Amino acid sequence: MIVNDEKPNLFGLNEDELSDVLERNGQPRFRGRQLSRWIYLQRETDFQVMSNLPTGLRDRLSANFIVDRIAPEQVVNSADGTKKMLFRVEDGAFESVILFDIPRRTLCISSQIGCALGCKFCATGTMGYTRNLSVSEIVGQVLAANDLIDPGDGITNIVFMGMGEALLNFENIVTAVRIICSSVGPMISQRKMTISTVGLAPRIRQLAESGLKVNLAISLITADEEIRRELMPIDRKYSLAEIRDAALAFTAKRGRRVTFEIILMKDINDSIAHARKLVSFIHGIPCKINLIRFHPHDGSPFEKPDEEKVLAFRDYLYPRAPAVTIRKSFGEDIAAACGQLATKTT
Ligand code: SF4
Numbered sequence: 001m002i003v004n005d006e007k008p009n010l011f012g013l014n015e016d017e018l019s020d021v022l023e024r025n026g027q028p029r030f031r032g033r034q035l036s037r038w039i040y041l042q043r044e045t046d047f048q049v050m051s052n053l054p055t056g057l058r059d060r061l062s063a064n065f066i067v068d069r070i071a072p073e074q075v076v077n078s079a080d081g082t083k084k085m086l087f088r089v090e091d092g093a094f095e096s097v098i099l100f101d102i103p104r105r106t107l108c109i110s111s112q113i114g115c116a117l118g119c120k121f122c123a124t125g126t127m128g129y130t131r132n133l134s135v136s137e138i139v140g141q142v143l144a145a146n147d148l149i150d151p152g153d154g155i156t157n158i159v160f161m162g163m164g165e166a167l168l169n170f171e172n173i174v175t176a177v178r179i180i181c182s183s184v185g186p187m188i189s190q191r192k193m194t195i196s197t198v199g200l201a202p203r204i205r206q207l208a209e210s211g212l213k214v215n216l217a218i219s220l221i222t223a224d225e226e227i228r229r230e231l232m233p234i235d236r237k238y239s240l241a242e243i244r245d246a247a248l249a250f251t252a253k254r255g256r257r258v259t260f261e262i263i264l265m266k267d268i269n270d271s272i273a274h275a276r277k278l279v280s281f282i283h284g285i286p287c288k289i290n291l292i293r294f295h296p297h298d299g300s301p302f303e304k305p306d307e308e309k310v311l312a313f314r315d316y317l318y319p320r321a322p323a324v325t326i327r328k329s330f331g332e333d334i335a336a337a338c339g340q341l342a343t344k345t346t
Contacts, residue, residue, distance in 0.1 A: 010061075011039060011069045012136025014179050021065075027057060033184055039067055040185035043143050070140035075148065082331030085144060089113075089137070092130045094163050096141045097336040098149065101328065106157040107145045109138060110341070111173060112164025117198060119232045121221075121263060123297040123335075123342035124163045132169040138176035142186050158188055161196040161217070163341050167203035177212055190214045196261065201238045201246035208253040216250055217259040217290070218243060222269040223281035231268075240281060247285050257286035257322075263339060264310055265294040266303040275316040288323040295332050295339055 010018060018039075019032025034052055038044045045068070047053070047061040072085035073093075083098040092113040099106045115122070116129035146154040158180065160166035166173050173195065181190045190213040197204060198219045207216065220243070222228050229235040247258050260282065264270045278289070291314060294304050305313075310326060318324040330336070 007064060007066045009068045009136065010035070010065050011045075011067050012134060012139060012179075014175060015182060015184055022057075025057075025060060025064075031057070036182070036184040040139070040143070040179060040182065041187070043147065045069065069143055070137055071147075072144055076334045076336070078331040078334045078336060080330055080333075082334065082336050083148060084331060084334050084336040085141070085148070087137070087141070087144075094133065094137075095336075095341045096145065096162050097331055097341070098145050098155070099330045101330070104157050105149060105153065105155050106159060107142060107155045108159050108162045109141050110162035110164055111138065111160055111166040111169045115164045116168075117165055117232070117234050119198065119219075119221075119234075121231060121265060121294060121300065121302050122339045123300070124339075126299065127163075127342055132172060133164070135172045135175045135179070138172060139179050139185075142180055142188070146186060154186065155188060156192060158193045159196065159217070160194065165198060165200070166195050167197045167200045167207065170203060170206065174210055174212060177214060194259070198232060198234050199238050199243040199246075200234070201242040204243075204246035205249050208250040213254075215256065215259065216247075216254075217261050218247060219263070220260040220278075220281070221263055222274055223277040224269070224274060227269060227274075244281065244285065247287070251286045257288055259288045259290050261290050261292060263292045263294050264305040264313060266305045266309075268302060270305040270309045270313055272312065272316050275313050279317065279320045282321055286322070288325065289317055289321050291317075291324065291326045293326075293329060295329065297335060297339070297342065 015032050015036040018035045019029040022031045023029055038050045044050060047058045050058060070087050073088040074086040076084045081100045085096050087094055094110040094113050096110055097108040112132050113130035114127040115124045118125045142155060177193060179185050180188050194215040194217050196217040196219060221231055223240060225240050250258055293310060294302055296304060314324050314326055
């Protein structure tokens with residue numbers, strides 16, 4: 001990314017903020033909407049190309065501002081079509097993954113560089129934490145993905161399941177979601193966006209009250225508190241009971257079900273006893289359960305579950321749980337599958 005210290009970067013500002021900038025420069029506010037269209041919908045970075053802005057304004061903007069957005073340093077292609085983008089910034093790197101699950105084209109977005117929460121089964125958790133991503137870096141991942149895939153075939157769905165705990169970057173995620181769904185932005189409906197969390201109960205309630213219409217996925221992993229606490233240090237702060245209450249509050253406020261994500265690991269949480277605990281945990285919560293096979297990564301002591309155990313787990317859950325799916329694995333050969341992101345380049 002080119003950084004020009006002297007000129008403020010307009011990328012990452014929402015329509016209102018762009019209108020404020022233009023108003024301060026003697027322009028009517030509606031120019032903010034035009035500028036937003038150019039930046040986020042047309043993905044244009046050169047003010048001189050913005051043909052519906054007066055020439056004098058284009059010159060003034062070029063002299064005083066820049067539109068600078070992230071571009072991937074590396075793109076790795078999987079045999080199944082999945083693409084992993086690596087973005088390098090001054091103080092680290094992060095990744096996002098494009099999954100082609102036709103007709104959906106889903107982008108898995110990172111929200112932090114590294115992660116402080118240290119879940120034992122997650123490659124990102126081994127990186128340590130550097131910082132939250134900015135609004136510009138979050139929205140930039142979407143535009144970079146749209147640059148990569150064919151025009152007219154842009155990203156249709158977004159999941160905040162890349163590196164980091166999205167709800168620990170709450171304000172930036174909310175602002176970024178509003179830009180991404182805007183009619184003068186990439187125009188991806190909030191209903192096609194899912195925010196994932198390991199279960200930060202107060203932030204789940206805050207999300208319910210935020211006015212956003214996004215979906216919520218909770219990485220529950222297991223409803224056995226002792227094992228969850230071993231796997232996920234955050235469980236010492238927010239217990240299963242607190243997560244359950246927060247999930248109920250979310251569904252009551254939003255009128256939509258939540259998804260519980262269960263990464264199945266061999267002989268850790270893949271037994272019928274775990275499935276039974278899960279059924280009693282979700283009792284009364286409008287929800288869907290998404291089963292994900294653990295994807296091995298370097299240094300991890302955990303293994304992929306046996307296929308018959310995955311199917312038996314699902315068959316126990318359904319119909320005791322209202323909806324159960326087994327997630328298809330994408331990009332495992334390029335370390336782009338769930339839980340494998342750790343900014344390793346090839
Ligand atoms: S699963 Fe999410 S919260 Fe846990 S270490 Fe990985 S990125 Fe962080």
